[in-house]
Amino acid sequence: MSQIFHHSSNTLARITIFGAVFILAFTAWVAEEFFRGAWSTRASQIREQPVPFSHAHHVGGLGLDCRYCHTTVETSSFANIPPTKTCMNCHSQIWSTSPTLEPVRASFRTGNSIQWTRVNDLPDFVYFNHSIHINKGVGCETCHGRVDRMSLTWQENNLQMDWCINCHRHPDQYVRPREAVTTMGYHPAGDQEAIGRRLVQEYHIQDPRVLTSCSTCHR
Amino acid sequence: MRTRSMVEWAFSLPCRLPWRHRKPSILFVLLAVLFSSACRQDMHDQPKYIPLRPSGFFPDHRSERPLVEGAVARGNLDDDDAFYAGKGPDGKPVDTFPFPVTKDVILRGQSRFNIYCAPCHDRVGNGAGMIVRRGYRHPPSYHIDRLRTVPNGYIYDVITNGFGAMPDYAAQIQPADRWAIVAYVRALQLSQNATMKDVPPGQEIPTPQLLSPSGGRK
Known part of the structure; x- marks a missing residue:
C-alpha cells in the first residue's frame, strides 16, 4: 500500500x-x-450638504460661538440645527445675492426646511444627552474635534462604545472649566490631572462605576 | 423579509439533504452567515422619531410639528408684560428689572452678550464687531447719550423684536437671559463713562488694560 x-x-x-x-x-x-475604521464608522468622511456650510469660516474666521446657532445645547439632549432664520440674521445683508446661498433664501421664502444631512449619528439605543456633558465641562471639541478648522463638516471620532467608555472611566482626563466648553484649541492652564480632579469634584461628576453602568446610556 | 426567509431556508438545508450533499451545504451556510452578518441595522435605526428625524407621514417632512397658532401650553401663558415684553401697564417700556440684579446675573449676561450680541456690537458695545467689519450695517455704539438714557425695557424690546437692521433674537435668547443681557449692557455703559466719584473710598484701582478700538488687547 x-x-x-x-x-x-x-x-x-x-x-x-x-x-x-x-x-x-x-x-x-x-x-x-x-x-x-473610517469605512464602516464613517469617521473623517465629509458628508455632502445642500449648502456647503463652512464651520472654519463661521467659527474659526468670524469667531462665532457654537451656541449662537446651536442654542439648545446647554438645556436639551439635542444640539439643535439652527432654523433658516438664524442664517438669515446675517445673510439677509451679507452674501445676500450669492447663488451658493440660494437654497437658504428659498427655504426662508417658502418656509420649507433645508434638508441637512446628519453628520454624527449615534445608534437609536444610545440615549446621549448634550446638556449634561456641556454642564459637566465636556468641551464640544472633545468629541467633535477642531470644528473651527472644518471647511466642510465631518464626524471626528468613530463613535464606538469603547470611545465613549474611555471618557466615562477617566472623566478627569477630559473635563475643562465650564467657561471653556465651546473653546476650540483649549489648553488646560496647568496640569490637566490636577485640574481634572478638582473639576470632577466641583461639578459633582459621578463615580466611574455609575458612569459606566449600562443604564447610564442604554435604557 | 426576503433575506430572512433565504437564511432560514439555508439553515434548514443540512437537515433535509442526503448525507453526500450535507458537507457542501454546511460550507454554504457558513459562507452565507459570514456574508449576511451586520447587514441589518434595525436596532440602530428604530422606527421612532428622534429630534429632527424626517417624517414620511407629513407633507413638509417634519416630525416635530409646529404649534397650532394660538396654542398655549399649561403654565406658559406669558401674561406678565413687564417680564415678557418689557412694557408697563401703560404700554411704555419699563425702567426697572423684573428680578434683582446680582453679580451672577451680570456674569450670565456677559456670557450671553458675548455669544449673541458681540458678533456685531463687539465685546465693548461700540458696534464694530466682526460681522459689521464684514459688511453688515453699523449699529450705534451703546455709549451715545440716546442709548445711555433709554429705559431698560427699551433694550429688552429691541432684543425681542429687533430694530432697524437688527433681527429679533426672541428664538435664540430666552426672556430671563435677555434681561441678564440688558443688565450687562448697562454695566458696559457704566464702564465706559465711569468717573473717580464712582469708586468707593479706599478701593484700590487696578492698572487699566488698554483696549484697541476693536476690543482686542493692545
Whole structure:
C-alpha cells in the first residue's frame, strides 16, 4: 500500500501550524480595521450638504460661538440645527445675492426646511444627552474635534462604545472649566490631572462605576 | 423579509439533504452567515422619531410639528408684560428689572452678550464687531447719550423684536437671559463713562488694560 501523503506534507503541516498564528492575527487585524475604521464608522468622511456650510469660516474666521446657532445645547439632549432664520440674521445683508446661498433664501421664502444631512449619528439605543456633558465641562471639541478648522463638516471620532467608555472611566482626563466648553484649541492652564480632579469634584461628576453602568446610556 | 426567509431556508438545508450533499451545504451556510452578518441595522435605526428625524407621514417632512397658532401650553401663558415684553401697564417700556440684579446675573449676561450680541456690537458695545467689519450695517455704539438714557425695557424690546437692521433674537435668547443681557449692557455703559466719584473710598484701582478700538488687547 502506497503512502497517502507525500513526504513534503510534513513540512507543509509545520508551516501551516506556524502560519496559522499569522493568518489568525491578520484576520483579526482586518476585522478590526473593518469594524472600527473610517469605512464602516464613517469617521473623517465629509458628508455632502445642500449648502456647503463652512464651520472654519463661521467659527474659526468670524469667531462665532457654537451656541449662537446651536442654542439648545446647554438645556436639551439635542444640539439643535439652527432654523433658516438664524442664517438669515446675517445673510439677509451679507452674501445676500450669492447663488451658493440660494437654497437658504428659498427655504426662508417658502418656509420649507433645508434638508441637512446628519453628520454624527449615534445608534437609536444610545440615549446621549448634550446638556449634561456641556454642564459637566465636556468641551464640544472633545468629541467633535477642531470644528473651527472644518471647511466642510465631518464626524471626528468613530463613535464606538469603547470611545465613549474611555471618557466615562477617566472623566478627569477630559473635563475643562465650564467657561471653556465651546473653546476650540483649549489648553488646560496647568496640569490637566490636577485640574481634572478638582473639576470632577466641583461639578459633582459621578463615580466611574455609575458612569459606566449600562443604564447610564442604554435604557 | 426576503433575506430572512433565504437564511432560514439555508439553515434548514443540512437537515433535509442526503448525507453526500450535507458537507457542501454546511460550507454554504457558513459562507452565507459570514456574508449576511451586520447587514441589518434595525436596532440602530428604530422606527421612532428622534429630534429632527424626517417624517414620511407629513407633507413638509417634519416630525416635530409646529404649534397650532394660538396654542398655549399649561403654565406658559406669558401674561406678565413687564417680564415678557418689557412694557408697563401703560404700554411704555419699563425702567426697572423684573428680578434683582446680582453679580451672577451680570456674569450670565456677559456670557450671553458675548455669544449673541458681540458678533456685531463687539465685546465693548461700540458696534464694530466682526460681522459689521464684514459688511453688515453699523449699529450705534451703546455709549451715545440716546442709548445711555433709554429705559431698560427699551433694550429688552429691541432684543425681542429687533430694530432697524437688527433681527429679533426672541428664538435664540430666552426672556430671563435677555434681561441678564440688558443688565450687562448697562454695566458696559457704566464702564465706559465711569468717573473717580464712582469708586468707593479706599478701593484700590487696578492698572487699566488698554483696549484697541476693536476690543482686542493692545
